[in-house]
Amino acid sequence: MAPKTRERILDISLAMFNERGEPNVTTNHIADELEISPGNLYYHFRNKEDIVENLFARYEEKIDRVIVSPDERLPNLEDIWLQLHLAFETMWEFRFIYRDLVDLTSRNRKLRMHFGRILKRAVENVTAILKGLVEAEIMRASRAEIEATATNVILICTFWLSFNATRGAHAEKGSEDLGQGIFQVMMLIAPFLRDAERLHLNTLANNYRK
Amino acid sequence: MAPKTRERILDISLAMFNERGEPNVTTNHIADELEISPGNLYYHFRNKEDIVENLFARYEEKIDRVIVSPDERLPNLEDIWLQLHLAFETMWEFRFIYRDLVDLTSRNRKLRMHFGRILKRAVENVTAILKGLVEAEIMRASRAEIEATATNVILICTFWLSFNATRGAHAEKGSEDLGQGIFQVMMLIAPFLRDAERLHLNTLANNYRK
DNA sequence: GTCTATATAGGGATAGAC
DNA sequence: GTCTATCCCTATATAGAC
Numbered sequence: 001m002a003p004k005t006r007e008r009i010l011d012i013s014l015a016m017f018n019e020r021g022e023p024n025v026t027t028n029h030i031a032d033e034l035e036i037s038p039g040n041l042y043y044h045f046r047n048k049e050d051i052v053e054n055l056f057a058r059y060e061e062k063i064d065r066v067i068v069s070p071d072e073r074l075p076n077l078e079d080i081w082l083q084l085h086l087a088f089e090t091m092w093e094f095r096f097i098y099r100d101l102v103d104l105t106s107r108n109r110k111l112r113m114h115f116g117r118i119l120k121r122a123v124e125n126v127t128a129i130l131k132g133l134v135e136a137e138i139m140r141a142s143r144a145e146i147e148a149t150a151t152n153v154i155l156i157c158t159f160w161l162s163f164n165a166t167r168g169a170h171a172e173k174g175s176e177d178l179g180q181g182i183f184q185v186m187m188l189i190a191p192f193l194r195d196a197e198r199l200h201l202n203t204l205a206n207n208y209r210k
Numbered sequence: 211m212a213p214k215t216r217e218r219i220l221d222i223s224l225a226m227f228n229e230r231g232e233p234n235v236t237t238n239h240i241a242d243e244l245e246i247s248p249g250n251l252y253y254h255f256r257n258k259e260d261i262v263e264n265l266f267a268r269y270e271e272k273i274d275r276v277i278v279s280p281d282e283r284l285p286n287l288e289d290i291w292l293q294l295h296l297a298f299e300t301m302w303e304f305r306f307i308y309r310d311l312v313d314l315t316s317r318n319r320k321l322r323m324h325f326g327r328i329l330k331r332a333v334e335n336v337t338a339i340l341k342g343l344v345e346a347e348i349m350r351a352s353r354a355e356i357e358a359t360a361t362n363v364i365l366i367c368t369f370w371l372s373f374n375a376t377r378g379a380h381a382e383k384g385s386e387d388l389g390q391g392i393f394q395v396m397m398l399i400a401p402f403l404r405d406a407e408r409l410h411l412n413t414l415a416n417n418y419r420k
Numbered sequence: 421g422t423c424t425a426t427a428t429a430g431g432g433a434t435a436g437a438c
Numbered sequence: 439g440t441c442t443a444t445c446c447c448t449a450t451a452t453a454g455a456c
Contacts, residue, residue, distance in 0.1 A: 005421075021313060023233060026449055040422050042451060099312045102372050103231055112376075119377050141401070144415035148397035152366060155394075158376075159369040162312050166322075166368075167329050184365075187358035191351070191401035205354035215439075236431055250440050252433060 006044045008034060010058070013051050017096035022052065022104070049108060056111055059094040063118060066090055067125050074136040075129045077197060083129075084185055087157060088178045098161050119154060126150040130189070139192040149188060156185050183208040216254045218244060220268070223261050227306035232262065232314070259318060266321055269304040273328060276300055277335050284346040285339045287407060293339075294395055297367060298388045308371050329364060336360040340399070349402040359398060366395050393418040 003011070012034050016025045027048050031038045045051050066086045070079055091098060097115075105112040127150040133139045134146070141149065160181035168177075183204065190201045213221070222244050226235045237258050241248045255261050276296045280289055301308060307325075315322040337360040343349045344356070351359065370391035378387075393414065400411045 021316065023313060024317075027451085028449070036421095037423050038450090039424075039452080043421065047450070100310065102309045102375050103233060103313075105376055106231065107234075116377055142412050144412045145397065145400060147419075148394060148400075148415065152362070152394055152398060155369060155373045156362060156365055158373060159365065163365045163368060165312050166315055167326055184358060184362055187355065188362060188398070190355060190358075202352050202354045205358065209357075237433085238431070246439095247441050248432085249434080249442075253439065257432070 005034075005036065005040070009041060009044055010051065010054055014055050014094070014096070017052075017055070018094070021099050022096050023100060027051075052104070053108070053110060055094065056097065056114065059090070059097060060114055060118060062090050062093075063087070064121075067118075067121050069125060069128050069132075075132040076136065076138065077133075077193075080129065080186070080189075081182070084157070084182045088160075088182055091157070091161065092178060095161050098158065099165070101158070101162075119158070122154045122157075123150050126153050133189075138194060138197065139189065140194075141192045145192070149192070153185055153188055156181070156188065160184065180208050215244075215246065215250070219251060219254055220261065220264055224265050224268075224304070224306070227262075227265070228304070231309050232306050233310060237261075262314070263318070263320060265304065266307065266324065269300070269307060270324055270328065272300050272303075273297065274331075277328075277331050279335060279338050279342075285342040286346065286348065287343075287403075290339065290396070290399075291392070294367075294392045298370075298392055301367070301371065302388060305371050308368065309375070311368070311372075329368070332364050332367075333360050336363050343399075348404060348407065349399065350404075351402045355402070359402070363395055363398055366391070366398065370394065390418050 009030065013025070013030050016030060016033060027041055028038055030051075031041045034041075045054070066083065069075070097104065101115075105115050127146060130139070130141065130146045130150060134141055161177075164177050164181070186201055187205075190198050193201070219240065223235070223240050226240060226243060237251055238248055240261075241251045244251075255264070276293065279285070307314065311325075315325050337356060340349070340351065340356045340360060344351055371387075374387050374391070396411055397415075400408050403411070
């Protein structure tokens with residue numbers, strides 16, 4: 001059995017928002033693509049913003065499951081690679097949110113609040129992990145350095161896709177670019193690492209250089 | 211004598227774009243605010259995009275004058291503080307560009323090209339300065355670390371305003387927030403510095419903590 | 421649930437008088 | 439250079455039949 005219309009609307013909207021940018025996709029475009037009438041679309045959703053909010057809710061649920069600390073033990077570098085990978089994949093899946101983040105959050109109070117919450121949790125989570133790395137003696141950093149670095153990590157994660165889109169103008173190579181974003185974040189903490197790990201990251205640089 | 215209409219249009223447009231975001235300001239809004247007719251506005255500019263492009267040209271000229279290396283001598287940390295200050299001030303003056311950067315550059319080829327050029331110059335300039343600091347033995351970093359850090363510096367500069375707008379929802383405190391952005395960039399290079407300078411930056415953290 | 425038809429509003433842009 | 443008037447188009451959204 002084919003998926004329910006409501007879900008199809010959300011799926012197609014997500015795909016079109018991601019491809020063209022949310023401001024450039026109208027409810028009529030969505031209806032056209034689905035080969036349903038605009039009226040039908042408005043039977044399922046109050047308005048376009050309602051679609052956006054539902055997609056955002058999907059995103060929030062997924063990203064919340066990614067932002068978690070390894071309990072009961074100290075973190076290691078592999079944990080960070082993994083978590084960055086999961087986070088970037090999820091953000092890529094909902095990249096329309098990040099493409100027009102400021103406009104989206106400034107015009108919609110609900111989105112602003114929820115996104116603010118996600119950012120706050122993310123920074124706290126990164127801070128906790130960095131503290132764990134210090135405790136495990138994998139890295140050395142002061143309290144101020146940890147706090148500043150945690151903020152910088154989240155900022156780079158948040159805007160890596162936008163940054164890349166802005167320089168490149170390349171048509172969606174996707175996963176390759178994500179890899180470079182992850183690497184950039186790792187290089188943020190590289191100078192705090194013990195010599196062995198720091199050197200290891202430096203040799204990896206060749207794989208990611210543009 | 212009052213400024214020419216053409217210049218007044220650009221000035222008011224810049225102010226309104228910065229305040230409300232370019233997508234949320236129409237040509238009619240601009241004409242209203244200036245108390246001129248829409249027809250008059252279109253006598254001076256072909257279309258709205260033409261206004262945006264002219265404002266961008268103003269920005270490009272200003273920022274180009276900021277992105278310069280200190281010739282004939284090695285750089286020091288004070289050079290970086292100063293240059294960051296000048297760059298952030300200029301970006302703040304044209305913050306509408308950064309608010310909707312992806313949408314703006316993806317829909318306008320000219321803007322995309324010019325902004326790409328600015329980014330490229332900026333990354334090269336930061337790279338040169340970091341190399342200078344290494345040569346002056348103020349910091350220690352590998353080639354790969356310098357390249358990655360230069361990119362991260364520019365990314366943070368580019369999106370600091372957006373990041374701040376996204377978390378805060380605070381109504382334009384302006385200069386205060388810029389200061390924190392500059393600090394965040396400095397903390398990016400802190401771990402590469404000699405102990406004395408690194409410690410100095412760490413003690414400054416208290417002035418910038420949110 | 422889905423369609424057709426339509427209302428409403430607003431933005432971008434132009435013609436032609438002054 | 440500036441204004442009035444207006445056109446075109448598109449986007450959002452609704453009403454009411456099926």
